[in-house]
Amino acid sequence: MKFENKTAVITGGSRGIGLAIAEKLAAQGANIAILYVGDESEGKAAVEQLAKYNVKAEQYFCDVSDFEASKQVVEKVIEEFGGIDFLINNAGITRDKLVLNMEESDFDAVIGVNLKGTFNMIKHTYKHFMKKRYGRIVSTSSIVGIIGNAGQANYSASKAGIIGLTKSVARELAGRGVTVNAVAPGYIGTDMTNALSDKIKETMKAQIPAKRIGTPDDVAGVVEFLCSDEAAYVTGEVIRVDGGLAI
């Protein structure tokens, strides 16, 4: 198995795209540390789901927007797993509104989790990866970080920020054997998109050239590739996983 003896930290790994990534990497032998912030039982269920792969899997409560809390969790994972090989920044939230109605708190909350949370996790693993002279950082952006979206100014800004962060850190760490990439999903069926009205869902589906809504597995497969040795020379890249939506 290609990821035997590797450890992956996956933020927001207890459901949706994050859980699909956890399963993909665990199926290849990676040990998994899931960071969650919501329902503890969901995190427990995810860890139980990973048991079938015979890997070490643990859940850690951590709000990634909290600089100190994320630092402590990274230190704990390094201590308990013996190191980190893959950092998957997947945690994300939305607070969709037109800017006309958007409160300052809506903007700050989304930037705090999506962009600052990604920075926090990169910052706290940075030295570890440098010393190891190896690492894979994969962050979840979105096609709306590339093309924008009415009603998602805060979310689009956070996801565009992740692209800038990814490209800059990729340049900083390329000489150390650490690759830093992002995936930009389009419309993927998860709790996040299930919250949309049926009308919006149908309109979006009609616009997708592939004529189907993406699955968490579609994204997880690309993350698996970016973590692999085959992708050792791929860095600073943003891969759209959108069925052609943002072509």
Ligand code: NAP
């Ligand atoms: P989801 O089902 O709503 O899951 C979001 C995950 O983020 C949850 O696991 C949640 O943890 C975690 N999270 C939220 N706030 C957090 C915080 N402060 N600290 C730590 N974890 C936190 O969403 P999803 O669709 O799987 O989305 C995963 C990622 O893909 C997000 O970054 C999202 O923006 C991005 N994305 C999704 C789509 C899509 O169509 N679904 C498209 C483009 C990009 P708990 O489970 O503990 O609450």
